[in-house]
Amino acid sequence: MSKKGGSKYRMLSTKTIRWTGPVLAIAGWLATMVPSMAAATYSNNDYRACAGQLLRLNINVNSASQACAGALRPRELSRCVVKISRQTQISAVDALNSCTLARRPEELATCVVDISLYPSKEAANPAILNYCGRSLLPVSFSQCVVGLRTETKSALVPTLDTCISGSDRVSSFVPSSTSPLQPTTQFNPVFETTPIPAQPVNK
DSSP states (O other), X not given: OOHHHHHHHHHHHHHHHHHHHHHHHHHHHHHHXXXXXXXXXXXXXXXXXXXXXXXXXXXXXXHHHHHHHHOSSHHHHHHHHHHHHHHSSSOHHHHHHHHHXXXXXXXXXXXXXXXXXXXXXXXXXXXXXXXXXXXXXXXXXXXXXXXXXXXXXXXXXXHHHXXXXXXXXXXXXXXXXXXXXSOOOOOOOOOOOOOOOOOOOOO
């Protein structure tokens, strides 16, 4: 190749690099923008996020739509299902049924996962879903089950029965508004009257 041809080739290569660099930069910028725009849309719509997470767990469209539409906090519902189905042997469909009925879906999920993972990952056990769903304080209930099993090496179901009985007694205790140690005070006003001296009658 001649010197003249070589210089033209170098000039063409330089121009190509100058044009290619910005084009690739813009393409990369757009590629990063599309997922972030989708994430922004997800973050602004709880129902879309809920439905999307449930559909990715292979829950059918009708069940996902009804569950998310009826949820007070759709994101908490879907996070409950995701956590249970991914960290335990319980199916997403079974988890959805329990999470839908729970007043505190994320606490229910914590309860189910904690009990299912101790001492090793339990097989899919509907009893865990049932007991965690019945408890008014799911996290405390799971701590009771795990704590007692750790020390006593008891079987799962008897420990579930013991802890649910204890939590029922605690939750049924409602402190009285007036303590018997504090006597009720009664307001009895006392009116003192001072006799008015008789005025002399002028004749």
